Every structure is written in C-alpha cells, then in structure tokens.
Amino acid sequence: MKRGRLDQRTIVDAVLELASREPQARITFKRLGEALGVDATAMYRHFRNKDELTRAALDRLAETATADARASTGDWRDRIERFATRMAELSLEHPAIGAEGAVLDPVGPGDVASDEFILEMLTSAGLSGAGLIRAYAAISGFTLAQSAALAQEALVRRDIARDGSIPWISTFGSVDLAGFPHVREHRDQLLAIDGLTVYRAGITAILDSISRSAAAA
Known part of the structure; x- marks a missing residue:
C-alpha cells in the first residue's frame, strides 16, 4: 500500500483500506506509516491526532x-x-x-x-x-x-x-x-x-x- 505524495486524501485512502482489510486491527499512526512507507510522524503534518483523522474518514x-x-x-x-x-x-x-x-x-x-x-x-x-x-x-x-x-x-x-x-x-x-x-x-x-x-x-x-x-x- 505504498504511496507517492503524502496528503490528507492519500492518508484517508490508506485508513479506509486498512479498516476494510483488517477490520479488527487497531489503526494507529505507526501502522499507517508502515502501510504508506513513511515515518509515523509524517501523519502529524496533516492530522493533529487520531480523532481528527477518524473524522476525515467518516466524512469520506x-x-x-x-x-x-x-x-x-x-x-x-x-x-x-x-x-x-x-x-x-x-x-x-x-x-x-x-x-x-x-x-x-x-x-x-x-x-x-x-x-x-x-x-x-x-x-x-x-x-x-x-x-x-x-x-x-x-x-x-x-x-x-x-x-x-x-x-x-x-x-x-x-x-x-x-x-x-x-x-x-x-x-x-x-x-x-x-x-x-x-x-x-x-x-x-x-x-x-x-x-x-x-x-x-x-x-x-x-x-x-x-x-x-x-x-x-
């Protein structure tokens, strides 16, 4: 699930893909970073915390x-x-x-x-x-x-x-x-x-x- 340019839409895509593929897995910035091939800290440049990211996924x-x-x-x-x-x-x-x-x-x-x-x-x-x-x-x-x-x-x-x-x-x-x-x-x-x-x-x-x-x- 490695991506190119990292932006909010790409991160939300990754969250939804993980949530579908691994429904019982706890989604963390670390897990997302691994899926996207980036350091987990990169998520914080686009979302302040997990709640903000989850809101964006719900919005999608x-x-x-x-x-x-x-x-x-x-x-x-x-x-x-x-x-x-x-x-x-x-x-x-x-x-x-x-x-x-x-x-x-x-x-x-x-x-x-x-x-x-x-x-x-x-x-x-x-x-x-x-x-x-x-x-x-x-x-x-x-x-x-x-x-x-x-x-x-x-x-x-x-x-x-x-x-x-x-x-x-x-x-x-x-x-x-x-x-x-x-x-x-x-x-x-x-x-x-x-x-x-x-x-x-x-x-x-x-x-x-x-x-x-x-x-x-």
Missing part, C-alpha cells in the same frame, strides 16, 4: 454514500433509501471507522453534502418548516446511530460476516416462553431477523411517516 464515508445516492434513479424516497443503505454498507465494510460515527462528528464537506442531500430530497417531497427539520432529524439520527451500531457489532465479533447478517436476537436462552405467548408464537420469525433487516425496517417506517406527512401537506 458520508461523501461516498451521498454521491452514490445522487447518482441513483427514482423519486425522493428511493434515493434516501439508497443513501441510508450505503451508509450501513460502508460502515460494515470499514467497522473500525463506522463504529466511531456514534461519538465523532465529521464536520466536513462530505457530511455537509449528506445534510444538503437529505434536505433537498425532503423538500422535493413537499416538506418545509418544522416538519422538514423533524424529518431530517429522524433520518439523520437513525442512520447515524444504527449504522454505527452495526459496525460496532461487526468490530467486536470476529466470527461473523460484515454484511449485516448478525442475528438481532440470537437466543432466548433458558427463559420459559410459556409466559410470553406473543414471543412464543413468533419465536422462529424473531430469531430469523438480522441487523440489516432491522435497519431497513427502521428506515422504511420513518419514510412511511414522512410520506404521510408530505401527502397531508
């Missing part, structure tokens, strides 16, 4: 998801679904980065571009004012929190694929379900749910609500 994920959604076809709803799906996919692809999305705010051009995209799509749906901001908050908050949660689980569990297929409920253990008739009735279906199914169901519910609000407006 938002930039990529937004660009993919903008290039997609369909109405406002289809394109927001595409954006949300890509955010989850990218977080799972780079779990060491995606998991940090719950605690670090990128505050970069990619992040702002994603905000602009969501607001643009919701405006085209017919929302405005407080309703527009509420809808934005629901989409942004859910996408951020849940994609980070998917990444965190993929990060700590070395035995699973990074495709969102981790069971939402892995087991009911030794609990006697006789006293929980609804859980007992739907036990098999509940155990078949995975993390990405939960994520998509949440986005669908949010967009269903927004669609009703837009129609009423």
